[in-house]
Every structure is written in C-alpha cells, then in structure tokens.
Amino acid sequence: MSRRIAILGGTGPAGMGLALRWARAGEAVVIGSRSAERAQEAAAKIRERAGAGANIKGDTNAVACAASDLVVMTVPFEGQAAFLKELKASFQPNAILVDATVPLAASVGGRATRTLGVWQGSAAQQAAELVPKGVRVVAAFHNASAELMNGDEPVECDVLVCSDDPEATKVVVELAAKIPGIRGIDAGRLENARIIEEITALLIGLNIRHKGHSGIRITGLPANAYRPL
Amino acid sequence: MSRRIAILGGTGPAGMGLALRWARAGEAVVIGSRSAERAQEAAAKIRERAGAGANIKGDTNAVACAASDLVVMTVPFEGQAAFLKELKASFQPNAILVDATVPLAASVGGRATRTLGVWQGSAAQQAAELVPKGVRVVAAFHNASAELMNGDEPVECDVLVCSDDPEATKVVVELAAKIPGIRGIDAGRLENARIIEEITALLIGLNIRHKGHSGIRITGLPANAYRPL
Numbered sequence: 001m002s003r004r005i006a007i008l009g010g011t012g013p014a015g016m017g018l019a020l021r022w023a024r025a026g027e028a029v030v031i032g033s034r035s036a037e038r039a040q041e042a043a044a045k046i047r048e049r050a051g052a053g054a055n056i057k058g059d060t061n062a063v064a065c066a067a068s069d070l071v072v073m074t075v076p077f078e079g080q081a082a083f084l085k086e087l088k089a090s091f092q093p094n095a096i097l098v099d100a101t102v103p104l105a106a107s108v109g110g111r112a113t114r115t116l117g118v119w120q121g122s123a124a125q126q127a128a129e130l131v132p133k134g135v136r137v138v139a140a141f142h143n144a145s146a147e148l149m150n151g152d153e154p155v156e157c158d159v160l161v162c163s164d165d166p167e168a169t170k171v172v173v174e175l176a177a178k179i180p181g182i183r184g185i186d187a188g189r190l191e192n193a194r195i196i197e198e199i200t201a202l203l204i205g206l207n208i209r210h211k212g213h214s215g216i217r218i219t220g221l222p223a224n225a226y227r228p229l
Numbered sequence: 230m231s232r233r234i235a236i237l238g239g240t241g242p243a244g245m246g247l248a249l250r251w252a253r254a255g256e257a258v259v260i261g262s263r264s265a266e267r268a269q270e271a272a273a274k275i276r277e278r279a280g281a282g283a284n285i286k287g288d289t290n291a292v293a294c295a296a297s298d299l300v301v302m303t304v305p306f307e308g309q310a311a312f313l314k315e316l317k318a319s320f321q322p323n324a325i326l327v328d329a330t331v332p333l334a335a336s337v338g339g340r341a342t343r344t345l346g347v348w349q350g351s352a353a354q355q356a357a358e359l360v361p362k363g364v365r366v367v368a369a370f371h372n373a374s375a376e377l378m379n380g381d382e383p384v385e386c387d388v389l390v391c392s393d394d395p396e397a398t399k400v401v402v403e404l405a406a407k408i409p410g411i412r413g414i415d416a417g418r419l420e421n422a423r424i425i426e427e428i429t430a431l432l433i434g435l436n437i438r439h440k441g442h443s444g445i446r447i448t449g450l451p452a453n454a455y456r457p458l
Binding site: 113114145148156157160185186187188191192194195196198199201202203205206207209210211212213214215216217218219220221222224225 | 342343374377385386389414415416417420421423424425427428430431432434435436438439440441442443444445446447448449450451453454
C-alpha cells in the first residue's frame, strides 16, 4: 500500500496501540507529536515490538498530517479543538480524519465514567466543524481498550464507524478489521458518534466496577455487516 | 419461588417477550394492561407457547402492580410519566420497578434512531422521580431485541443493569440471567441508564442499515462480572 497512516497525538496509549497494530498488519505509519524527537522515540518503541520490518517513523503533528491523506487523531477532549485549529493548514484537501475523541468529564476534572455535553452533539461533530472543507471526519476506535490494543492478543471488540461519507466509512471499517480480533461495522452517520463516544464512559465504569478491560461486540447482524466476515 | 413478576404495559412486543421467557424459566408472571381482558388474552397466548404448566395470568396494571414487589414496566416513552403518576398508589412500599423505557425521538414523531434529551438524564431517572419514596428503580432490558425475545432461540445479548440500590440490581441481574443466552451485568448507578438507553437507538440504526436484530455483548470482564458465568 502506498498510503501512510498518520497518528496525531500518537505517543499516548491510544495512539501507540493503533500504531503497533497497524505496523504489525504491514501498514505504513507515521506517529505525530508536538516534538519530532518524542514521536521518533515512540516509533522506535513500536519498531522494537513490531519487528525490524515495520514501516513506522515519527515526526511533528503538522508534518505527519501534511504527508498523509489518512489521519487519525488520538488526543484528549480538552485538547481537541485547539489541536484542530492549529493543524488547519496542514490537511490534504480530501483527507480522511479519524477521530477517536471521547468527551469524558475527566477533561474538566470530573469522572471518566461520565461525559460532557458537546454543543454539536459529539466530539466527532465538533471536529467536523473545525476541519477545512473537504476533509472527511470519521468517528471510530472509541471503545477498544488501549490496554488490550497495546498487547499481543487479539482485541475482542467491534469498532463502530460512522461518518457522512460512505467511502470514508468504508476505508476506516477496513482499517479497523486489520487489527486481529476487531470487526469493523458501518454505524451510519456521523451524528451517531454521540452514542459511540458515550459507550466508552460506560465501559470505563464497567472496568472500574468489575476490574477488566471491557469492549463491546454487536450481535445479531448478518455476516456481511461485519468486516472481516 | 413465591414472587410473581408483574409486567405492566405488558401486551406489547417487549413485555410479551419478557413474559414468555420468564414463564418458560418457571417464574410466576402477571401481565398488566389497561384492560384486564386484553391482559388475559396476552397471558393465554404466552401459556400456549410456554406450555400448560406456565404460571401466568393477566390483570389490570393497577391490580398487577399492587400484587407484586417486582414490577417491570414496558411502555413507550411518551406514556411513561402519565403511567407512573396513575399507578403511584398501587406500588408496594419497597417494590423494585424495572424500567426499560427508551426515550426515542419516535415518541414525538421523530426517528427511532435518535433519542430525546430527558431533563433528569434518562427515562429511568425520570421514573425514579415519579415513583413513591422507597420504590427502587432499576434500569434494564433496553438492548435485547423484542423480536428475538419473542422467539425460541437463546438471545445473544447482555443486559446491563443499573440502579442506586445494589440489592435491587442483584435481583434484576439474576432475573436477566434466567433468559437463555442473556447475561446480566451490574452496570453501576442509575445515572448510567442514559447511556444504556441510547445504545438502543444505535442498535435500531444498525438493524435498519444492516437488516438484523442486533444486541450487544460486553467483552473483557472477569467471569464473575457476568451472571450466569
């Protein structure tokens, strides 16, 4: 594949987990960070785990963003808006921006088991308002445990993918399915992100209550709703 | 068991599914309806399917409510508040009220794939405000497909149960687990119902998009988080 996936704000657990899994799946990945040096250190760690053949590097968020038409953003909600405003000039015209932001109340000193109301309906819809026209925002990867993503086992979780661009949804559904254990499911329009984001708060509550690393599976759909089948 | 489960507003698909499944599990059930006659007809239908030994009858909502300390309510959101106000005098002092209401936008002519905002946070919390003091509201059974509940196969769905009374939660978690295929999970405080209710709208959207009868499974928790194990 000639594409390179940029994972912005990618040195945290969520970004590192995605980078590790995609590097192992043979995808070319660039981790973005404020500091190119930190991003390169993170990339080196991934290479150590994914093998010397892993196609991964690190750079600043702006450079990583400009170099890729498939950009994933894993930043805390409190940083999301400023982050997107700063990167506005860096996006390729028709880039796909995958947003995994969850508006946890922890962002303002509250609990990670609760969410904040976002005026636009969801963090993903806020992102859609902030990106340049033409950039297609896709919400995904909210519910997969970062702990498990950073491990070596298959991840027992479905990734619900939503956006207002069916082609972009398809790309991300297939990208999700490259992670062992994960199935990608088209969950409709971007507005549905509000529910998918909230599920994360519920799962965090279950993790605390029952001491686990929870995820979700959707049951009862025909086989062709799930990628891979 | 000496208890009898009252299923109020129980002649619709959601109530009928629960009645069928619990009657088959050997529980004593009374279906409640505005009309005792309609409730008795519904009970007769359940008996036909669950077998002559099924312990099921029908009565008015008020009589059914007064006769049981475990009351399940399956009414559309637009009827929930008036329903509870009307039944206020009928509750036993420490009854458990299981609320499965989902505030779908369909209640006001909108889509079943969207929800309404409820001032209290969720339909279940609205219920908690409307019942007599001492009645313990438990939110559960939002996400199990009524279609599948009314069938004969195990139901591939976890039932997330939340309330502010751990003992009431335990009763309902165990009641959920009596339905083949279903696992009951303690999902914490009643305020979490807002997320569990919204998941239903997401599942309805998935059903429309992918033509199925979807449900959810929670993965990644230790075995003792699930009843039955």
